[in-house]
Amino acid sequence: MPEGPEVESVRRELLQLINLVVEKIAFTPLSQKYTKYQGKEEKFSQFTNQKLRNVHRFNKFLVWEFDKAPVILNHLGMTGSWTMISSLEELSSKTTHPKVIVEMRTPPHAIFDDSRNFGQFRLFSSIEAVKQYPPIKKVGIDGLAEDFPLGEFIDRLAEQRFQNRQIGDLLMDPRLVAGIGNIYKAEILFEAKIHPERTVSTLSTEETTLLGKSISKILLKAFYDKGSSFDARYKLPSGESGGAQRWHKVYQRIDQPCDKCGSLIEKIIQKNRSTYYCPTCQD
DNA sequence: CCGCTGGCCTGCGAGC
DNA sequence: TGCTCGCAGGCCAGCG
Numbered sequence: 210m211p212e213g214p215e216v217e218s219v220r221r222e223l224l225q226l227i228n229l230v231v232e233k234i235a236f237t238p239l240s241q242k243y244t245k246y247q248g249k250e251e252k253f254s255q256f257t258n259q260k261l262r263n264v265h266r267f268n269k270f271l272v273w274e275f276d277k278a279p280v281i282l283n284h285l286g287m288t289g290s291w292t293m294i295s296s297l298e299e300l301s302s303k304t305t306h307p308k309v310i311v312e313m314r315t316p317p318h319a320i321f322d323d324s325r326n327f328g329q330f331r332l333f334s335s336i337e338a339v340k341q342y343p344p345i346k347k348v349g350i351d352g353l354a355e356d357f358p359l360g361e362f363i364d365r366l367a368e369q370r371f372q373n374r375q376i377g378d379l380l381m382d383p384r385l386v387a388g389i390g391n392i393y394k395a396e397i398l399f400e401a402k403i404h405p406e407r408t409v410s411t412l413s414t415e416e417t418t419l420l421g422k423s424i425s426k427i428l429l430k431a432f433y434d435k436g437s438s439f440d441a442r443y444k445l446p447s448g449e450s451g452g453a454q455r456w457h458k459v460y461q462r463i464d465q466p467c468d469k470c471g472s473l474i475e476k477i478i479q480k481n482r483s484t485y486y487c488p489t490c491q492d
Numbered sequence: 493c494c495g496c497t498g499g500c501c502t503g504c505g506a507g508c
Numbered sequence: 509t510g511c512t513c514g515c516a517g518g519c520c521a522g523c524g
Contacts, residue, residue: 210517243501269518287518288502306502325501327518344519370494381517391517442503481497482517 211285213353213388214428215436215443215451216269219291222446223264223271226293229313231256231275240308243326252332255279265336267345268387272336279332282339286327293317293446303448319446344383352388353432357425362386363417366409376412376420377405378480388428392437392460395485397427399459404491405477405484430456459485 211219234253240246259275266272273281292303295316300307309321309330321328333339340346350362365371365385379385380394389397398405400423403416412420436443436451439461444450458467462474462485472489 212518245500284519286501287516289518323501324503325516325518327501329519374495483515 210287210390210392210437210443211269211289212390212393212431212436213269213351214393214431214434214453216271216285216388217266217353217432218435218445218451219285220264220266220271222293223291223319225446226261226311226313226317226319227263228260229315229317230258230260232312232314233257233310235310235312237307237310239306246308246330249330253281253330256281267339268348268351268383269390270339270345272333272339274336279334280336280339282329282331282333282342283321284327284329286323286325286329288325288442289321289323289328290442290444291446292320292322292444292448294320324442348383348387350386352386352424352428354425355429357421359418359421359425362421362424363414366412366417366420372408372410374409375405375479376403376407376409377484378482379409380424381480381482386424389424391482391484392457393427393431395460396458397423398491399487400427402491405479405486459487461485 234256236246236250256275259277261273261275263274264271265274269284271283273283294300294303297312297318300320304320304322306322306324307320308323311319349365350358371379371385377394377398380389380397401420403420431437431453434451434453435445437453438450439454459474463476464473467474467487467490470489472487474485475488477484
């Protein structure tokens, strides 16, 4: 379940592909079951002979940049993953639902695998054009910034448009902070000792300050552990798993005792999302 | 512009 | 053991 820390971890490994020349970007027979992938191979044929220049991240989107325009906007969705292989013969053994094959002149090659098919591949004329794409243009603070702008976070949270939102819902809204998904939303609120259903306008200065610090702390800690792989579906392009699931305090720990106070962790449904919290530590 | 809802998808595990 | 069914949560089109 790729959130910001997972996507950034994937990006760091994909940087190994920089300066390799594309032989072909191919779409597998499986991908052709889905309309969103039909006709893509022709549009992506222009990348043959192009050298990969960079892989960027905006929120949870990856952007593949080549010598020449256009650029590829790629989202992992829920189950999307990139796997690097040294020979195309490894494809069947190392992937289960391959959709896109980025074949290089020389290995490694990169396979996009996506069982639930929520992943995205779109073409944009330039990086600048990607930045005008509304889901990216509206993005607020990058929660993974090494030097998290706490003052800016407090100012943004004070904006009128956010005052009536519940904090558990708002943390998932990239217009405030980018990179938080359902797992780290819960872990951040536990760290900040704030109940997920609290309305933003009721938060004290101390609470908003601690919340900002908790966002940065949890996301960076998760990134240093290369993300959460608790269900074994999320893997890095190298095949390595993440380790952040080892320190989850509330996510998917319903009815288990809180590490801090022993109360049983509870789950509520908030905006159609499971939200885990400690009823004693968070109020 | 805003916020909310339902759709896209398949694998897995709980419960019968 | 085998079946059904609900859940998992990323974005986003469409609606009011």
